[in-house]
Amino acid sequence: MGPIFTIIILVLGVLAIVALWRFVSGGSGREATGSGDRSLEVLRERFARGEIDEEEFEARKRALNR
Missing domain, CATH: 1.10.287 (Helix Hairpins)
Structure with missing residues (x-):
């Protein structure tokens, strides 16, 4: 399927990890305020x-x- 498909999968994986981290930590970004x-x-x-x-x-x- 090519390198573009691999890059898309990697980006989606990173986004999923970030979303999961924010969900688990209760993060809405307000801690930084x-x-x-x-x-x-x-x-x-x-x-x-x-x-x-x-x-x-x-x-x-x-x-x-x-």
């Missing part, structure tokens, strides 16, 4: 669940943004 984004996300989730009130939410948000 830093822990500050994740901290704020957790803070918003806690506020949405009612674990903290608005005053505490705002105070912690200000502390994270320093």
